[in-house]
Amino acid sequence: MDRCKKLVDPVLRKNNIIDREGEVAGVPQGAVHQLDKIFRRYYVEPDKIMLIGQTTEEAYEVQDQYACQVGYYLRKLTNSKRLESQTVTCLRKVYGRNSVPLLTIPSVLALWKICKSSFYRRVTSLISALCLACWIPY
Numbered sequence: 001m002d003r004c005k006k007l008v009d010p011v012l013r014k015n016n017i018i019d020r021e022g023e024v025a026g027v028p029q030g031a032v033h034q035l036d037k038i039f040r041r042y043y044v045e046p047d048k049i050m051l052i053g054q055t056t057e058e059a060y061e062v063q064d065q066y067a068c069q070v071g072y073y074l075r076k077l078t079n080s081k082r083l084e085s086q087t088v089t090c091l092r093k094v095y096g097r098n099s100v101p102l103l104t105i106p107s108v109l110a111l112w113k114i115c116k117s118s119f120y121r122r123v124t125s126l127i128s129a130l131c132l133a134c135w136i137p138y
Helices: 002-015 029-043 057-078 082-091 105-116 118-135
Strands: none
Touching: 029 057, 029 105, 057 082, 105 118
16 A cells, blocks of 8 residues: 555646645536547447556557547636646557546446456456466465
């Protein structure tokens, strides 16, 4: 927990995500419906949903377009660049980092669908087997 805090705190301070009382300042409640629509526009298609969590060029491009749209919407909504800068930091394309959208109801349902997919189960079982082999004593 302490190690995680050391990694996350600089990013939180940089983007003013934590307010003075130590509470996380999220997006306005009224934004949820539009954020759901933006997510659906970029990810809810049979071939696009599996891009979540991937590090392919196509996944990065969709992630970048999605993040730009979310950032633009949040900046317009709040008349402030704070949420847009948070969006850029958290959602835009960063090579080597998986693409993961905001957690809204449609994205959680999409993640559930991915977890149930045969592709995901094959990949995780392969990785799990390799990780298990690393932990077995000689």
